[in-house]
Amino acid sequence: MSEASAGADGRTSGALDAASTPATWRLLSLLTLGGGIAVGAVAASGAGAPLLVVAAVGVVAAELVPILGASRRPPIPPDPVPRDPVVPPPTISVVVAGRDEANVLPQLVADVAAQDHRAADGRPRFELVVVDDRSTDGTAEVVHAAAREHGIDDVTTVIRREGTDLPDGKGAALTAAQPDRCRGDVVLVLDADARIGPGFLRRLAGYVAAGADAVTARRRILHADSSWLAGAQADEQNQDGELQRGRWASGGCSEFRGNGIALRRSLLASVGGWRARALTEDIDLSSRIAAAHGTTVAWALDLEVWEEPVRTWSGLWRQRLRWSEGGLRRILEHGPAVMRSPRLSFRARFDFAAYGAQLLAPPLIIGAAAGAVGTGRPGTALALVATYLAAGGVLAFDALRWEVPPGGPPLPIPERLGRALRAAAFGVVWLGAIPGAMWRLGTRRGHVRYDKMPHAGSELAR
Numbered sequence: 345m346s347e348a349s350a351g352a353d354g355r356t357s358g359a360l361d362a363a364s365t366p367a368t369w370r371l372l373s374l375l376t377l378g379g380g381i382a383v384g385a386v387a388a389s390g391a392g393a394p395l396l397v398v399a400a401v402g403v404v405a406a407e408l409v410p411i412l413g414a415s416r417r418p419p420i421p422p423d424p425v426p427r428d429p430v431v432p433p434p435t436i437s438v439v440v441a442g443r444d445e446a447n448v449l450p451q452l453v454a455d456v457a458a459q460d461h462r463a464a465d466g467r468p469r470f471e472l473v474v475v476d477d478r479s480t481d482g483t484a485e486v487v488h489a490a491a492r493e494h495g496i497d498d499v500t501t502v503i504r505r506e507g508t509d510l511p512d513g514k515g516a517a518l519t520a521a522q523p524d525r526c527r528g529d530v531v532l533v534l535d536a537d538a539r540i541g542p543g544f545l546r547r548l549a550g551y552v553a554a555g556a557d558a559v560t561a562r563r564r565i566l567h568a569d570s571s572w573l574a575g576a577q578a579d580e581q582n583q584d585g586e587l588q589r590g591r592w593a594s595g596g597c598s599e600f601r602g603n604g605i606a607l608r609r610s611l612l613a614s615v616g617g618w619r620a621r622a623l624t625e626d627i628d629l630s631s632r633i634a635a636a637h638g639t640t641v642a643w644a645l646d647l648e649v650w651e652e653p654v655r656t657w658s659g660l661w662r663q664r665l666r667w668s669e670g671g672l673r674r675i676l677e678h679g680p681a682v683m684r685s686p687r688l689s690f691r692a693r694f695d696f697a698a699y700g701a702q703l704l705a706p707p708l709i710i711g712a713a714a715g716a717v718g719t720g721r722p723g724t725a726l727a728l729v730a731t732y733l734a735a736g737g738v739l740a741f742d743a744l745r746w747e748v749p750p751g752g753p754p755l756p757i758p759e760r761l762g763r764a765l766r767a768a769a770f771g772v773v774w775l776g777a778i779p780g781a782m783w784r785l786g787t788r789r790g791h792v793r794y795d796k797m798p799h800a801g802s803e804l805a806r
Contacts, residue, residue: 384711624670
């Protein structure tokens with residue numbers, strides 16, 4: 345067991361790299377919001393209405409059709425075979441950043457200790473690095489105790505991030521565990537509330553040995569049947585997984601998702617490691633490795649990481665505002681480099697542009713709705729909403745083919761349809777969150793603040 349400290353210098357804490365908002369970003373955000381609403385309103389009340397609807401349907405179809413087909417034939421199948429069976433599987437640094445997470449981290453430490461990714465003599469082919477981000481609840485102490493209890497204290501390091509006026513957020517906390525602080529061939533980032541099965545690291549090593557330099561895990565929701573809100577989040581994760589798996593398999597610009605980011609340590613180091621200014625560290629890193637190296641992210645169906653749902657609508661709203669703003673910032677900061685990258689194929693760049701274009705849909709729909717109210721002609725607004733929701737419903741319905749219990753039958757079609765409709769309806773939250781994020785990005789002053797989701801601790805669903 346070792347313990348280190350990361351002070352308030354720029355390299356480890358990111359204090360000099362706090363996420364602020366350039367004036368040009370503010371202007372572009374507000375122009376996109378206002379322009380989208382204006383175009384939607386004008387089109388809905390004039391001769392351009394059919395053209396707008398046809399364009400929306402065309403963009404959705406051009407992106408969805410290859411995704412739905414390709415998701416069934418991924419470049420690397422589950423339980424892959426290594427390219428060179430003689431080469432030992434890669435070692436893995438499991439990195440967890442948490443602030444006041446004493447109630448959930450012992451569970452994750454136990455899950456890491458139970459991993460079967462070990463050498464022939466039983467020694468772990470992994471290490472655990474926990475960043476204690478200024479906790480006041482004894483986070484470091486419970487990690488030490490859990491590591492000793494489960495026999496991995498010799499491969500566990502706790503890094504205490506401390507200092508004044510440090511930027512908040514997961515990306516900022518991860519700057520205390522840059523690649524040079526890790527020893528594994530692969531860096532895996534898990535959230536503090538993550539739960540993993542004993543074969544997780546072994547399966548991850550298999551994907552890397554099969555040629556995937558960057559992998560994202562399949563995110564699952566614990567106790568999804570506990571409420572409508574939890575179930576909707578579970579179906580949304582399936583929906584998003586289908587999208588990312590299809591983007592990867594069709595040659596698109598697939599991306600990480602925050603819980604279960606994994607990539608070669610050398611690749612992370614080559615793009616400068618973690619950045620404190622990244623509001624959403626997963627897509628920020630995705631775009632940086634895509635632009636610099638043409639690396640897209642493998643989506644692993646059998647690499648499951650479980651997490652707690654957001655339990656309240658207010659908490660969900662804050663989370664989706666942050667995700668939306670992170671997506672906007674990623675487009676503004678990294679979009680030009682991705683689109684110019686000579687290392688990416690035309691298909692990958694088109695996919696990136698089409699995926700980014702979905703941020704335009706909510707302002708257009710709001711504008712079309714306003715135009716419908718003013719003119720009494722709701723057809724365009726209804727058609728745009730239907731197209732938007734249908735895309736999510738189709739993805740969710742297709743993804744629910746994965747929801748097969750061990751040895752059990754597939755979900756009945758009526759259940760799949762009902763859950764797909766729930767996921768589509770749940771997608772309405774983005775129609776408010778994305779315009780809200782555009783407004784917030786354009787008008788807020790000062791540094792960006794990070795809203796942390798509370799974690800209660802939960803048993804792993806098996």
